[in-house]
Each structure stands twice: as structure tokens, then as C-alpha cells.
Amino acid sequence: MSKATITHIARALNVTPSTVSRALAGNPRVSEQTRLLVQAKAEELGYEPNVMASSLRKGVSNTVGMIVPRINRQFFGNVISGVEAILNPAGYNLLISQSHERVADEVKSVNTLLSHRVAGVLISHSIETTNFSHLQKVLDKGLVLVQFDRVAASLQGAQITNDCFNGAFLATKHLIKNGYKRIGHLGGTLLASVYLDRLKGYQAALNEAGLATGDELVFQDVITREAGFDAMQRVLAAGCDALYCAGDYAALGVIEYCRQQGIAIPGDFGVVGTANESFAPLIAPSLSTLEQNAFDMGNKVAEAFLDRVNGAIFSSHHTSIPMRLIVRDSSLRMQSKLIIET
Amino acid sequence: MSKATITHIARALNVTPSTVSRALAGNPRVSEQTRLLVQAKAEELGYEPNVMASSLRKGVSNTVGMIVPRINRQFFGNVISGVEAILNPAGYNLLISQSHERVADEVKSVNTLLSHRVAGVLISHSIETTNFSHLQKVLDKGLVLVQFDRVAASLQGAQITNDCFNGAFLATKHLIKNGYKRIGHLGGTLLASVYLDRLKGYQAALNEAGLATGDELVFQDVITREAGFDAMQRVLAAGCDALYCAGDYAALGVIEYCRQQGIAIPGDFGVVGTANESFAPLIAPSLSTLEQNAFDMGNKVAEAFLDRVNGAIFSSHHTSIPMRLIVRDSSLRMQSKLIIET
């Protein structure tokens, strides 16, 4: 069965467990000869190291905990992927947990991870979370904490976010360049810094161009497809000829409304979304959008973790990842042919 | 720092670690009074149980390993979600690993999980995998193995799959009911049973209806958007007026080709896809498709695991989950209004 411990190998070879341990670890204090013997025997017995025993003894574990609101969201799936791409080769494994956007679940997840004596916690906190004492506890225990996407500035440790301000700035500027004059904004809740930054970036671009800006052009809490669809009446009433949307789903609703009303996109109306959801290149017209670069973010998160675990506390505290504008059809002034930019 | 062990609590209370351990475990052999004392002290010291020490001693761990080809694929994200929904409340945690569709990575993942002494392995194997000795090893160690989606019939243990045969049967029948006469099939590699079953289900429906069936109507290895697009010339040359596609991406390619060529869907041509990818309801025309019910599958996987871990070896060996046909626009005979079914 699942026997085969270091001790079994030791007995079979008439050496001590210490020697076997060192042999397997490649410690130079054991001779080449016995190392080969040990490796052969380990292979023969189907030995699998017991990381629990090892971590217990060493006091450090090779698993790191990751908490995301929902694992089945494209964005987070990609972040996780990006993290694994760096962490696995470095010998770490990921214990993944979901908060389901609920602070209670998040707290429970943190405790579970602490029980597992993870080497660190990587988290994008739930939308509900406003009290961060559970994460402070992580820091207090001397563990590495890396926040990403949704971060609490008040907490120590690395923070990796998208550069939403510049992204929104870029997107809006792109609309301006394409000749749109009265550009509105479908935004999210301003309690989340990502949405606040997008609003600010959007406004900055308008200001720079000397275009009209004002509250009547900004529509708060419009992130779903339905909300985007429903908001269009007000958007048109406000005289807008384009929109920068803080989310692709809202932009989708906009496109559907226009199709239904016979408003040509991009002929009569321009749209840029945010997130590059998987449907963005697939709908008609294809949706110009800001790419969040989730995989990249995952890489950065993992690197920040490794930096800190290896004692590089000096590594930059806050990393902002540039968002890339993907120009597709929905934001061009003239109806163009199908251009796939990926 | 991260101190606070059972021993510390014991010392602070002038009792032995055994008593503390029993108190925290709710063992009736310790008095109500001391239990409360212990719990209070544990709280005060910020005690977090060390599951590694616990698992080591008990010989069983509360983590279960899960291996998927890619974590950032919608389907697998949802399966994982479904697994967690059952396993977390049962006290288990998930150690997740990706095979990246490479058999080498898969083998490595299995070994990692074995090193973590997981209670079981839940796996959908990589498309490359044809030799299953690494999974046999899992069984040999007496661990629980649950396969899902892509399964190897030769291996012991639970197998949870979608009922692709009946799904394809349903989808094809639906096209028949809507008046399509010469229905083709865009399929995947027949090495994977899911694709083989879909082909068979498709053929069964045609046979039942007495419609033409034949190799000239079946297009193998057409699963990507590009492949779907490119296959259309041959499909039309074969005289088809509808397609059942084994994947939504191929169906998307079909739709794009038709749009480009001015072929009306569903007026002139009908399409049903498979998987209900996130873009399916969002494109125009919206895509009729078979839902894979990933979350549900995750639930079943978790339940199969729990059954086995609790010794219910008699629980059904092979579970087949019905696929649901989602009728949208792409498969209706007459051009209908935009109907959103989600």
C-alpha cells in the first residue's frame, strides 16, 4: 500500500534515516555511491516524500494559499494560471479557496489556510470586505501577503493592480481620436477603487481634449448586460455619441440596444468596454476593450510572493500593470472590415 | 508571531497537551468546564490548529487533489466550483493542479499530490494521456480516484461523464423537428469518448428519423473557430442545411462564415453547438447548444469522492449526467425575434 518511508529505505539498505534523507536531498555529505543506492531503492519501493512530515519538521510549507471571489470567473481563472506558471516551477503548490464575494467565507478561508500553515496568502478580497483584521492576522503571523486586483491600501505587503486610470484614459482618448464628441461613461460602484480609477481616467482624457465632462454623462452602477441595455435611453437623451464602459457586459447591452434600434456601431455610436471578456472578439460588431492581462497579473503576484519569501522586503510595494487597449470594430468611426486583433 | 500550539495552551492552563487536544476535538472524556477554559485560552492565544501535524499523526489528510487540463477554462472552473461547494462543507480542501494537456505535467501533478498525502484524486485527464499507470498508482496506494469528463474506462473508481450520446441525440432531433433535412456533423477526435459518443448520438437521431446519414456528412477534428469557418465550403458542397457541432467554437466559425456569405441563420441554415460557452447567448444569432452542466458535474464528483472515502464502495461506479438542450435562435426554422434564454 502507501507505505514506503525514508525509514523503510534506510532499513533495506542498512543505513540510517538521516543518510537517506540527506541522500535524497542531494546533500554533499553523503557519498555518490550511497546516493545512487538510495535513489534506486526509493524508486524500487515507490517512495513518495511526505511533505507534511517534512514541512512540520522544517517549519515551512511549500503550499501557498490563494483566495479569489470566484474561481469560475474567467479573469480569476487566468490569474490563477499565471500564478501557477511561476510558483509550480519554484516548488510551490496552490491551495485555492473561494470567498463567493462573502466576507464570512473569506475569513473562514483565511483561517483554513493558516491551519494549513501556508507560506503565504494571495488574495483578491470580496466586494463585501471592508474590515481587514483577518488579513492583518496573516501579516502578524509573519506570513507573506500579496493582494491583487482588489486591494486594501491600508495593509502591508505587495499589491498588484491594473492601471485602471491609464487604461480608461487610453480608451477614452481612442474614442476622441476617432472623432466622437460627447463621450459618456458606464461605471461601477465607486466603493471599489478600480471603478473610481476608471472614472477618473475617463474624465482626465476628456479634460485634456477640452471636451465636455459632467455628471450627466456618467452613469453609475451599470455593469451588467441588462443595466447597459436599460441605460441607453438615458445615454441617448444625454446626447452621447459614444461610451467608455467599465465592463464588457454593460457594453454588450449597449450593442444589443443599438442593434435593436437600428443605431449603427461604430457608424453612429462608439463603444469601448473593459476586461476583454471571451465574447468580446466574437460578437458583431466585435468589441473594442481594455485587456486586464490576468495571466500577467498572476505572474506578478507570484513574483511578488517569491521576492518576499526570499527576504526581499525592499521589492516594490505596489505594482500597477498597464492595461492594453484592443481596438476592434465597435469604436472605429467608419465601418471597417472584420479586424481581429488578439 | 505564529506560535500558539496545543502545548502552549496546555502549559498556560496547567494541563497536558492530551487534554487540550481532546477538549478542542470535543471529546466527551474531558469535562465541560475544562473544555470552556481551553477554548477561551485558544481564542486568547490566537491558536490555529496545525493540520499538517494532525494529518501526519492521524494518517489521513483533509485535502483532496484535483487535476484539470486548464484551470482557466470556463468548464473546468465551474466543475471546480461544484466540487468545492460539496467538499468544503465536508471539511475538505482542494489542492488544484493543471496538466496543460500534457501527460508529463499530469504525471508530475499526480506525484505532487501523492507527496501531499491527499485523501483522493479527482481528475479529468489530458488529451494526450493514453497510459494510465500513474493513476493506477493512486489506486494501488488505496486512495480514492474519481475521474470526470474525460475518463479511462479501464481504471477502477468512480467515473462521472456527460451523457454525450443522448445530448447529441437531442440536439440532432431538435434540428430535425425544425424541418432541417440534411444535417451534418462537425466532430472532434474520435480518440476521446466524448466525441465518439456525440457522433453516435447524432447518427442515432438521423437513423430514427430515417434521414440520410453517411461519412460525407461528418467532418472530423473540427473544433476550433477557424476550423469551423473553413469547413463550411465542404459542408455546403455536401448539401447540408444544418449542422450539429461537437463544440461551440466550431459553431461560431460556422455562423461567421454564413454571415459573411449572406446565408441566413436560422432561415437558410441551422446550427446547434455543444458546451454552452459564455459567448453562446451573446452572439447574433444566439447559439443553440447543449449545456454541459459543469457545476452539477462537480457536485457529483465530490459526492462520489465522499461516498468512497466513507467506505461506500457499492455506490454507482459510473454516473452519466444528462445534457440539457438550450434552444436559442441559431436552430429555429423561422427567423424569430431575439429570444434570450439563460
Add this chain to the structure above:
DNA sequence: GTTTTTTGTGCAAACGTTTGTATTTTTGCA
């Protein structure tokens, strides 16, 4: 008041590693 039973704790070993120190063996060199 003694014996039996019950109840609550303590003792000590074990899970599989790792690692500082001690010990043995080998090697180099006079």
C-alpha cells in the same frame, strides 16, 4: 465503610521528516 463504577487527566509513544552533533571510516602524508 468498603467496593465498584464512572469520570476526568496524565503519560508516553507515534506519525515521517530534518539537522546539529558525535562517531566512525577513509584518505593523505610523513
Add this chain to the structure above:
DNA sequence: TGCAAAAATACAAACGTTTGCACAAAAAAC
């Protein structure tokens, strides 16, 4: 051949739990 230095291995304790067994004190039964 002898001896120090170097190389290889052994010893033993520790990581934080859990648990069978022993044991004492209290409660119940006689």
C-alpha cells in the same frame, strides 16, 4: 606504520498532534 584531517555515516531530538493505556479522584452501589 602511524596520525591527523577529511569524508561519510550514525545518533537523537524535535516539529505539533493524537490516542491507547494507566491512573487518580469522585460518585455510585452495596
